Amino acid sequence: MIKALYTVIENTPLAVKTFRMVLEPTLSFRSGGEISPRGEFVHIAVPGFYLRRPLSVCDCEDGKLTVVYKVVGEGTKVLSETRVGTVLEVLTGLGRGFDLDACRQDALLVGGGLGVPPLYLLAKELKARGKKVRAVLGFNKADEIILAEEFRSVCDEVVISTADGSFGVKGFVTDALKALCPPYDYYYTCGPMVMMRAVCATLEGPGEASLEERMGCGAGFCYGCSIETKNGPRRVCKDGPVFKMEELAW
Numbered sequence: 001m002i003k004a005l006y007t008v009i010e011n012t013p014l015a016v017k018t019f020r021m022v023l024e025p026t027l028s029f030r031s032g033g034e035i036s037p038r039g040e041f042v043h044i045a046v047p048g049f050y051l052r053r054p055l056s057v058c059d060c061e062d063g064k065l066t067v068v069y070k071v072v073g074e075g076t077k078v079l080s081e082t083r084v085g086t087v088l089e090v091l092t093g094l095g096r097g098f099d100l101d102a103c104r105q106d107a108l109l110v111g112g113g114l115g116v117p118p119l120y121l122l123a124k125e126l127k128a129r130g131k132k133v134r135a136v137l138g139f140n141k142a143d144e145i146i147l148a149e150e151f152r153s154v155c156d157e158v159v160i161s162t163a164d165g166s167f168g169v170k171g172f173v174t175d176a177l178k179a180l181c182p183p184y185d186y187y188y189t190c191g192p193m194v195m196m197r198a199v200c201a202t203l204e205g206p207g208e209a210s211l212e213e214r215m216g217c218g219a220g221f222c223y224g225c226s227i228e229t230k231n232g233p234r235r236v237c238k239d240g241p242v243f244k245m246e247e248l249a250w
């Protein structure tokens with residue numbers, strides 16, 4: 001775990017109540033060492049709040065981190081009002097991220113809503129390793145779609161579904177999966193719990209899911225994010241947030 005200061009260099013609206021924030025390590029930190037988030041979420045200290053807020057890493061290039069977040073409460077509202085130039089304290093190197101070696105050749109990424117951002121970094125990394133990457137991304141409606149172009153620029157195929165049919169395949173990601181039957185030898189999913197459960201029931205074969213839980217410390221100490229798995233209780237922040245499907249007790 002690394003505690004560091006990052007400067008906000010972009011904080012722009014992407015879709016309804018949804019923002020992209022780009023964070024650059026401060027000069028002092030950059031000269032102090034390498035920045036490489038090993039996990040797939042960061043824990044951001046929001047000014048005025050005691051507890052940090054966990055956000056998935058959507059992209060990471062030259063030490064700059066991109067997060068994409070939706071305003072759902074007071075903490076994310078303050079983040080959305082944070083000006084370029086503000087310095088935020090961020091914990092990186094947390095948790096256990098996606099297993100890139102688990103996919104032999106054909107990766108299937110299934111994301112829903114704000115579960116889509118971490119799959120972008122995953123898609124980039126899988127592509128860099130020469131894998132075929134297909135993504136099925138689900139949203140409620142057209143004006144909630146995020147990162148479609150970014151995914152198209154790195155994936156071999158991108159299918160978008162909307163629950164109300166305002167764009168792409170009408171229905172849930174599972175409807176798109178049933179209709180299109182994309183080939184894969186391993187799947188990765190991130191999104192609302194109910195969606196991931198349905199994905200797990202729809203798809204055959206091995207895969208993994210990135211979970212979300214309310215977090216306290218975010219670093220494995222408080223056990224506030226414990227979930228019950230087939231192997232006993234596990235902490236989402238430390239043992240996850242990514243878990244193998246066979247481990248999850250849905």
Ligand SMILES: Cc1cc2nc3c(=O)[nH]c(=O)nc-3n(C[C@H](O)[C@H](O)[C@H](O)COP(=O)(O)OP(=O)(O)OC[C@H]3O[C@@H](n4cnc5c(N)ncnc54)[C@H](O)[C@@H]3O)c2cc1C
Pocket residue numbers: 041053054055056057067068069070071072073074075076077114117118211212213214215241
């Ligand atoms: C590992 C991880 C990665 C995440 N990645 C992203 C991301 O990339 N983009 C994004 O928009 N959000 C993400 N979240 C959720 C994000 O952390 C919460 O939305 C945020 O902390 C809410 O803060 P708030 O102060 O605005 O809302 P609060 O006032 O704390 O809560 C507002 C509402 O959101 C619900 N909520 C808050 N935190 C969570 C949570 N962790 N899981 C489910 N519901 C929650 C509350 O129950 C409440 O209904 C992630 C969460 C985890 C655990």
Ligand code: FES
Pocket residue numbers: 214215216217218219220221222223224225226235236237238
């Ligand atoms: S949030 Fe404290 S152990 Fe996970």
